[in-house]
Amino acid sequence: MSGSEGAVGDSDVRGGSPAPGGERASDAGSALGRTIGYLARRPGLAFGLGIVIVLAVGAVLASLLAPFPGDAGNDTNLLGALLPPGGAHPLGTDLAGRDVWSRILFGIRISVGVSVVVIVASLLVGVPIGLFAGAVGGKLDDLLMRIVDVFLAFPSLLLALAIAATLGPSLEHAAIAIVVSWWPWYARLMRGEAAAIRGRAYVEAALLLGIPRWRVALRHILPNSIGPIIVQASLDLGGVILTFAALSFLGLGAQDPTPEWGLMVEQGRTLTSTQPWVAIFPGAAIMVAALAFTLLGEGLRERLDPKGLARS
C-alpha cells in the first residue's frame, strides 16, 4: 500500500485541476510563470491571495513586527492613552495606552487564526456526516439530514449568540458556538455532492471491484466531491471572521486584554467622534481580511468548482 499512497495525494491535487492532457511534469520549470500569468488575468484572486499571504506572515511574525509586543497582552500605559496616529504609534493608542498597530498585528492570530480553526473544525464535523449520509442514502440519510435541518432552521448568528450566551463569554466558547452553528452547512453541501457522485459509473465500478463501501466513499466519492466544499469553506472564512468579531463586539467572545478586532472596535465605539482611530483601524482590518478571503474563495471556485459560478 505504501507505494501507492504517494500517488494518492498527488493525484487528488492534479485531479482537481483541469490540466490539459499534453502538459506533463517535464515543464515544471515554467509552472511559476504559468501561475503568475494565471493570477495576472485575475486581479481579484491575486489581491485576495496577496492579502492572505500578508496576513499569514503578519500572524507568524507578529512578535517581530509589532513595535510594542507587550501591548497585545496586559501591558498598559495610561499616560500614553488615546495618542493620535504618528510617531512611535503609527495607528495611535487606545484607552489603556496600548499601541493599536501592535494589537492589530497580534489580532490576526486571534481573529483570523481562530476563524480558520473554526472552519476546519466545522469541516471535520460536517464533511464526514455529509459524506456518510450521501454515500449511504436511505433512512440514515433522511435522519441525519433532518437533524441538520433543525440546526439550519436557526439563523447562524442568532444560534451562535444563544450558545455563546449560554456557555458564558470567552474566546473558546465563541469558537464552539460558531462551529455548532456552522457545521450543518458543510454536512448538507457534502451530502448533496456525495449523493450526486454516488450514481456515477466509477462508483459502481469501484463497488464491482469488491472495494468496501466505506473505502469507496473515502477514496472515490470524497476526492471527487470535495472541491465545492473547499470553495465554500474559503468563502465562509470571511463570514466567520465577521461573526466572530460580532460576538466579541457584543461582549460574548474574546475578553480584554485579548487583541481581538471585534472587541477592539467595541472598545473604541464611544470614541468614534473624538478618537476615531481606536475603532476604525481594527474595523478596517476586519473588512480587509473578510474581503481577502471572499476574493480568494471566488478565485478558487473558478478553479475547483466551475459549475458553482452559475449558481452564484
Added chain:
Amino acid sequence: MTDDAPLLSLRDLVIEIRGRRLVDVAELSVARGQIVGLVGESGAGKSLLLSSILGLLPADATVRGSITFDGLELRGAPDRLLRSVRGHRIAVVLQAARAALTPTLRSGTWIERALVLHHVPAPERRTRIAHALDAVRLDPALLRRYPHQLSGGEAQRVAIALAVALRAQLILADEATSALDVTVQAEVAELFRELRQTEGTAVLLVSHDLALVAGLADRIDIIADGSIVERGGPGVLTNPQHRVTRELVTANPTLGRDAETPR
C-alpha cells in the same frame, strides 16, 4: 452448455422490485472459457440480471433462486465473500468506459489499488500488470494518465487489463462496446476472443447489439421481459423463431444477409 460443472449457473432466478417481477430466468449457465451472449432490448432485464450475480441490486429488490459460481452460492452470500469475488474472480466491464474510471486516480494507480485490495503480493503485481498490458496491447505509458486523458477505447482496455491482471475467470461485459466507435468495438471484441484463448477467460456478453454478439459468442440467449425466450448457436440468427429475436435481427441490416460470417 454440455459442460458438467458450469463456471456460472443461474437457476430459477427471480428478481422482483416492489412486487414487480422483472427477471425470471429458469436456467442460464456459462462454462469455463465459454463466450455467451445475452441479447435483448433495453429494459429486458439484462443489467438487473448482471447486478444480481455480484449482489449489487438496489436495496428494494428481492432475489429468489440460485446463483452459483465455481461451486459457490452467491445469492444471499455474506458481503465479505461477495467482495472477494467481485473484480477478483468475476470482473465487470461497463459501457461507460472512461466514466467507469475514477477521475482523480491515474489508471495505473487504479489497477494497482485493485491488485492490492485482492491481496496480490507486491513483486507479483508488477509482472501481472506487465502481462495484462501485453494481453490487451496497451502502452504502459498510459498508466500514468488520468481517465480524461484516455480515449474510450484506451479506457476500456484499462478495465479489461485489470480483469486480466486479477485473473478473473469470468468477465461480465455490460454493453462493453456500445459506447465505442465501430473500429474500436471490433478491437475490443477481438480482445475478448483472444483472452478466451490465452487466459481461458469466460465472457458473458450482455448487449443489444446482435451483430457483435453473433460474431463472438459460442451461444446466444435472447432475453425479453426478463425471461430467456430463445437460445442457440449463432445460427439462431438465421432462423429466428421468437418475435423479439426477429425484431433484433431485422433491426440490424447487416445480419440478415450475412449471418454466417459476421463483421
